[in-house]
Amino acid sequence: MTDFDVDRFRQQFPILSRDIGKSPLAYLDNAASVQKPQAVIDAMATAMATSYANVHRGLHTLANETTAAFEEARTIAANYLGAASQDEIVFCSGGTDAINLVANSLGQDHIGEGDEIILSVMEHHSNIVPWHFLRERKGVVLKWLDVDENGHIDIEAYKANLSPRTKLVAITGQSNVLGAFPDVRTMADLAHDVGALLLVDGCQHAVHGPVDVQALNCDFYVLTGHKTYGPTGIGVLYGRQSVLEGMPPFRGGGEMIDRVDLDGVTYNEPPHRFEAGTPPILEAIGLGAALSWVMEQDHEGLRSHERALTDHAMEALRSTNIVTLYGASPEKGPIVAFNLKGAHPHDVATLLDNKGVAVRAGHHCCQPLMARLGVTATARASFAPYNTHDEVDALVDACVKAHNLLN
Known part of the structure; x- marks a missing residue:
């Protein structure tokens, strides 16, 4: 100790x-939101005061400096989560936005009527409501895992719920009420055995230190900035690269395109395919500072x-x-x-x-x-x-x- x-x-x-x-x-x-260390406050204030412009679109000095800082934050997030590449890191407006991105993208052509999504009864509404949207709009079947009074999930009951129709398991990394940590690795391995993907809502989990998504063997991991010593308005979706490459975009606009013509559109590669419009630049820089600060502790x-x-x-x-x-x-x-x-x-x-x-x-x-x-x-x-x-x-x-x- x-x-x-x-x-x-x-x-x-x-x-x-x-x-x-x-x-x-x-x-x-x-658990609702942590306070911010001076290192994060200073990083955001310095970016606003000395080197701010839009990213990816300009060739002038401020644009280049800000783009470098923004993409450095992506690299920091990849390191924090143990991702294989920074291309597996998608910036979102928060954890809720990240889960909605996955639900809307997979719901376009991967999950349809009669397909099954497995959830636990201790999920945050942000990891429930987007899947209810698919139930309402696509006829997806939601299957629920019970928990005991301490938040433990019976793995045998989980196995019994898995089937060839299971497309996704969406599970919290840590309950925001009971504090329980599900056995994500075991659940991921079992999900993959039936061809399903697994998403971890890590909004309560990630604040406790760097995460190894490869060791967890998850396909998606969601992190929100304001619960991880960073600002509001920013979050991260980790997606396994092979999975992201097969997913259609959720929002349309600038940055997420390769080419736009009058009769068609081609899309950018991940992660930019999922980042339409001007991103939360200063917030991403603040999140990068926060995750760097956590890794130093x-x-x-x-x-x-x-x-x-x-x-x-x-x-x-x-x-x-x-x-x-x-x-x-x-x-x-x-x-x-x-x-x-x-x-x-x-x-x-x-x-x-x-x-x-x-x-x-x-x-x-x-x-x-x-x-x-x-x-x-x-x-x-x-x-x-x-x-x-x-x-x-x-x-x-x-x-x-x-x-x-x-x-």
């Missing part, structure tokens, strides 16, 4: 010095600290006897979903905010999972390496005060 200096780490995040009312900010909503130290925070929060909340906890796997990510007995989570979140503690409340875009758990909503505390044990204590203390006030 390595020594991790949380105070030194926190100094890289300007926003953490804020107070909320009379209390110091305890930002525990990291002590990943063992970060994960050990997050694990300690999660264990501390679970134990301390459980000891109050006023809390119902959801998801207790010892291997879970740094997420604690809970409800105070006799209190609505929205009221709890509001009262915690009065004490400077920022948590999420609601169904977390996971209504099928909420139904599986027998609730309509939960509160959710989610941790990042800049959080402290004192902030966990502030969470628990605020929960006790909220419970006393509401009961």
Whole structure:
């Protein structure tokens, strides 16, 4: 185990010095969006202030400089995800956009009536709704994998759902409610045995450090910038090159074409085939800075600290006897979903905010999972390496005060 200096780490995040009312900010909503280190803020500000133009279209100095920075971000993303080539990296506006790109492209000619897509009941709505579109519009059959109370998927039940009609398996890399990590590699291997593709929604997974998509053996992997220390408005779709080459474009416009004539269009090669119009240039540069910054960190130290925070929060909340906890796997990510007995989570979140503690409340875009758990909503505390044990204590203390006030 390595020594991790949380105070030194926190100094890289300007926003953490804020107070909320009379209390110091305890930002525990990291599964929704993480705060940004100074390195990312500086990279975007410098690009805006010193070297900005549109990319790929100009021959002047600023255009060349910005294009180089934009494409360097693509290379950084490829390295972060362990892709075989930067041509397997498609920039999107976020994770939701990336999944919609896959759904719309595959839905044109790869997935049709009677074909099957396998999902788990703990998927985020962004990894459910695009597939429902194909169900509504193409007659695709959605097959659902149940999970236990900790988010574990029964691999034997998964095998039973696979068939020659299975075209795609779409699975989270980490649940944003239970923190569970599905066995993606095993699921991918089994999907490939029946000729299906596998997509990983890595929006909660990728923040914990570099990913090896080749080791996961997935065909698609989705990452969103704002959950990975980068800005909003940018995300990454990794696609296996042989798969991307067989996919038609989703959006039409500039950049994604090879040639446009009055009687026809030919398309660019991946990844540019899927990047119509002016891309999120500054956001991509910010994401590149964020992923570079993450790769420079002590990943063992970060994960050990997050694990300690999660264990501390679970134990301390459980000891109050006023809390119902959801998801207790010892291997879970740094997420604690809970409800105070006799209190609505929205009221709890509001009262915690009065004490400077920022948590999420609601169904977390996971209504099928909420139904599986027998609730309509939960509160959710989610941790990042800049959080402290004192902030966990502030969470628990605020929960006790909220419970006393509401009961």
